[in-house]
Amino acid sequence: MAQWIEACGKDDIDEEDVMRFDHGGKTYAIYRSPDDKFYATDGLCTHEKIHLADGLVMDNIIECPKHNGRFDYRTGEAKGAPVCINLKTYPVKVDGGKVLIDVG
Amino acid sequence: MTNGMVIVGGGMAGARAIVNLRASGYEGAITLVGEETLLPYDRPPLSKAMITDEQEPQPAWLLDESMLVSLNATVLRGVRAKSIDRASKTLHLEDGVSLSYEKLLIATGAKPRRLTLPGGELGYTLRDYADGDHLRNRIRNSAAVAIIGGGFIGLEVAASARKLGAAVTVIEAQPRILMRGVPQEIADVVHARHEAAGVAMQVGTGLSAIEIDGVVLADGRKIKADIVIAGIGATPQTALAEQAGLAVDNGITCDATLRTADADIFAAGDCCSFPHQLFGNKRMRLEAWRNATDQANVATENMLGGSKAYTAVPWFWSDQHDLSLQIAGVPGDGVETVRRQLSDQAFIIFHRDASGRLVGASGIGPGNSIARDVKLAEMLIARSAAPASAALADASVGLKSLLKG
Numbered sequence: 001m002a003q004w005i006e007a008c009g010k011d012d013i014d015e016e017d018v019m020r021f022d023h024g025g026k027t028y029a030i031y032r033s034p035d036d037k038f039y040a041t042d043g044l045c046t047h048e049k050i051h052l053a054d055g056l057v058m059d060n061i062i063e064c065p066k067h068n069g070r071f072d073y074r075t076g077e078a079k080g081a082p083v084c085i086n087l088k089t090y091p092v093k094v095d096g097g098k099v100l101i102d103v104g
Numbered sequence: 105m106t107n108g109m110v111i112v113g114g115g116m117a118g119a120r121a122i123v124n125l126r127a128s129g130y131e132g133a134i135t136l137v138g139e140e141t142l143l144p145y146d147r148p149p150l151s152k153a154m155i156t157d158e159q160e161p162q163p164a165w166l167l168d169e170s171m172l173v174s175l176n177a178t179v180l181r182g183v184r185a186k187s188i189d190r191a192s193k194t195l196h197l198e199d200g201v202s203l204s205y206e207k208l209l210i211a212t213g214a215k216p217r218r219l220t221l222p223g224g225e226l227g228y229t230l231r232d233y234a235d236g237d238h239l240r241n242r243i244r245n246s247a248a249v250a251i252i253g254g255g256f257i258g259l260e261v262a263a264s265a266r267k268l269g270a271a272v273t274v275i276e277a278q279p280r281i282l283m284r285g286v287p288q289e290i291a292d293v294v295h296a297r298h299e300a301a302g303v304a305m306q307v308g309t310g311l312s313a314i315e316i317d318g319v320v321l322a323d324g325r326k327i328k329a330d331i332v333i334a335g336i337g338a339t340p341q342t343a344l345a346e347q348a349g350l351a352v353d354n355g356i357t358c359d360a361t362l363r364t365a366d367a368d369i370f371a372a373g374d375c376c377s378f379p380h381q382l383f384g385n386k387r388m389r390l391e392a393w394r395n396a397t398d399q400a401n402v403a404t405e406n407m408l409g410g411s412k413a414y415t416a417v418p419w420f421w422s423d424q425h426d427l428s429l430q431i432a433g434v435p436g437d438g439v440e441t442v443r444r445q446l447s448d449q450a451f452i453i454f455h456r457d458a459s460g461r462l463v464g465a466s467g468i469g470p471g472n473s474i475a476r477d478v479k480l481a482e483m484l485i486a487r488s489a490a491p492a493s494a495a496l497a498d499a500s501v502g503l504k505s506l507l508k509g
């Protein structure tokens with residue numbers, strides 16, 4: 001069942017950047033792409049549970065700050081060693097100035 | 105029939121080589137020979153989580169049986185490669201088996217240097233999983249731990265042992281810790297953090313002997329310890345290459361494509377010496393995790409007929425207490441430093457050469473606070489960029505904007 005939660009304001013994240021969002025004991029990462037779209041994934045790297053929000057966003061890739069594991073944040077796809085497990089992604093919508101994610 | 109692509113050494117580079125040979129579309133035989141009895145596993149945890157974790161540790165596998173089945177690769181474990189017959193392209197193993205190769209990758213890594221002073225054999229070293237398991241148990245049963253050498257591995261073990269509550273002394277002969285490749289300002293932060301955690305830091309202190317119950321310093325003082333651990337560097341494993349008549353220059357001498365003078369033999373990882381095109385073709389050998397991965401990727405591509413040069417920017421991390429340190433590039437090539445303060449406790453030192461080119465970035469801070477900017481610095485280094493000092497120093501100027509500018 002859909003469960004939309006307000007994660008942040010649209011302008012809280014720069015273009016081509018990422019922000020951490022904690023909710024219900026879980027941590028998420030919210031992204032704003034260079035073409036101004038919003039995405040959300042699990043907040044922790046699938047390699048060693050490191051917060052991805054400390055990582056670098058370049059184009060559609062988030063790079064983990066710990067050992068440079070790379071994911072496509074739009075699909076969650078792991079892009080090679082050392083990460084081999086994909087990231088879970090969550091639906092996102094922008095409503096007014098707010099970014100909502102479906103954690104349901 | 106040959107054994108196809110043959111790899112010596114089942115560490116990070118060897119494991120990665122198998123994966124990349126297949127990812128590059130190679131369909132022939134792959135055989136890896138490793139002297140360790142375990143399948144390839146990751147070494148960085150050995151000085152960190154392996155010692156401190158409450159749960160019984162497990163190797164962090166790089167490859168497991170099911171992956172090897174799907175990669176269709178043979179791994180011969182617990183056997184050393186003894187010699188190479190280059191004329192017949194044959195690798196001889198210690199157990200009498202011979203493998204004929206199309207191309208050979210030497211990924212034999214490095215082994216810890218041993219203490220040579222009186223009682224040196226009493227000092228433990230850390231390189232493989234068995235060492236890690238042994239240290240984990242010994243440290244847990246020791247009231248006092250002495251660590252010889254203020255390099256990365258010694259300091260990481262010091263932090264881990266301190267976390268377990270042992271009294272820890274670090275003894276470094278040089279005037280400061282991390283003399284090799286780490287700027288003073290960062291070494292100072294690391295030093296202070298160890299002291300704050302209760303580690304006794306003895307720098308500029310020589311040793312005269314190791315005894316069963318501790319170490320004797322050059323000035324005659326005795327430091328009691330239940331276990332002595334030496335982290336005094338590592339030596340590249342080059343014997344196989346030397347025996348085969350290949351050149352060795354602090355590592356197996358390769359060209360920029362990681363090929364030795366023999367067109368069918370390549371090297372990658374901690375054992376490999378290569379000229380780095382980004383740094384004036386300076387010959388270097390790196391002991392770093394990502395280097396082992398990236399070099400295995402390049403070497404295997406070239407084993408399959410490519411001619412790609414290895415040009416990745418050197419990069420290394422170390423975790424001690426709550427601090428993470430990352431170093432990109434070759435700080436030692438810099439003649440001038442610029443400091444960027446990211447927060448109270450996090451900063452980056454940029455290293456610029458005489459022409460103003462960015463050649464290195466060294467960062468330290470809690471958690472992963474410096475990772476993003478070190479990564480951007482790495483990208484600037486890769487482009488041979490020469491950003492203005494004022495922009496580098498000003499934390500309100502995004503490094504990403506320098507990259508795009």
Ligand SMILES: Cc1cc2nc3c(=O)[nH]c(=O)nc-3n(C[C@H](O)[C@H](O)[C@H](O)COP(=O)(O)OP(=O)(O)OC[C@H]3O[C@@H](n4cnc5c(N)ncnc54)[C@H](O)[C@@H]3O)c2cc1C
Nearest residue numbers: 113115116117139147148184185212213373374392393396
């Ligand atoms: C305790 C520890 C902590 C580390 N922490 C970090 C870190 O935080 N960050 C970082 O960037 N790097 C770190 N490193 C470095 C990193 O692990 C190494 O750079 C990496 O393991 C190198 O991989 P390699 O495959 O070249 O060599 P190795 O991993 O050493 O593998 C070589 C293998 O070859 C085998 N071998 C050697 N000779 C023969 C022979 N003749 N026949 C058959 N097999 C042979 C060896 O037994 C070994 O299994 C750490 C290393 C250690 C030991």
Ligand code: FES
Nearest residue numbers: 045047048064069
């Ligand atoms: S924790 Fe993310 S790549 Fe290792």
